[in-house]
Amino acid sequence: MSAADFVCYTQDYQGWKDIFYCIEPVSWAYMGVALSLGLSIIGAAWGIFITGTSLVGSAIKMPRIKSKNLISVIFCEAVAIYGVIIAIILQTRAGALIDNKAMYTDPKVYDESLFKAYAMFGAGLSVGLSNLFCGVCVGVTGAGCALADAQTPSTFVKILIIEIFGSALGLFGVIIGIIQAGKAQ
Template sequence: MSDVCTSPFCNAGWGELLSHMSPYGFANFGIAFGLGFSVVGAAWGIWLTGSSLVGAAVKAPRIRSKNLISVIFCEATAIYGVIMAIILANKIKKPDEESYQLPENWDFPGFYYAGYGMFSAGLSVGLTNIASGVSVGIAGSSCALADAQDASLFVKILIVEIFASALGIFGIIVGIIESNACNFPIAALDNGN
């Protein structure tokens, strides 16, 4: 066997790959990462909180109902991802379909700007929501365990959990700001005619 690569992708670098991928692909990957990572963050947080809640409820059954608020805070991170996915999906517009031939003055940089911007918005929201879900899960776990030991600690630790949940809110705000400038062109550029 020969070690010589005959594929046209052998000498291609990352820059060539990124510049030849469809901007619509980048936009859809941004939606997928934003939604997917947000759900992973919520699931991870619910797992952390729920396992501690069920374990601590064996010792103190009174904590079961009021500590469900920790699970709700974790679930909010998934909702932030859904909101961002809806916002980004509504920004994807098909170009004019007058003909299959693109004019010379078609706005290709505008397409890539919108695609990369939507990718970065979705990725930043998704990664922020993973961090938010895990931090809310850890704080919720601590809240359940502390409440099982001493009921007066519930509100004090719940405040820390609220601050951890704010990370997800900050992430979606940053994602909305990033996505505001991401608009796919729907017509050719005007040459001033």
């Protein structure tokens, strides 16, 4: 019987740490995959919603801005792609956890697997949250870009540069997620 089995099945709980210790490491890893993918897609959808409504509303006044301002929607869609990339990376690492059968017999291997799973959970959470906020940021900036372009066409490029800076927040989240996922090898 491993140390994890002893703590988890004998009800010899010492506190909150034992509750987190007894949750299967693979569950933590797949929760990271789900958070990365789910929150990134929600951020992209929210940003597209914000940008799209302003774009359609502004296009009523100035039909010329429809095609030019679609780049704001593309920036929002990139946020979802960032989440998919990290989810694929985390999915392959989680598969390696499932294949490790020694985790159920050796307490040291169980602890190492739990550390890797927490790293994947943290990577998924940080990427998901950064992409959620990035999607909203790009959506609000894209909405402002559409409205400003309808009023004054010369402001389009200036606001688009600010939108690119907002989109870089999601890319920074992906870089941090790759670094965190690197701890799960």
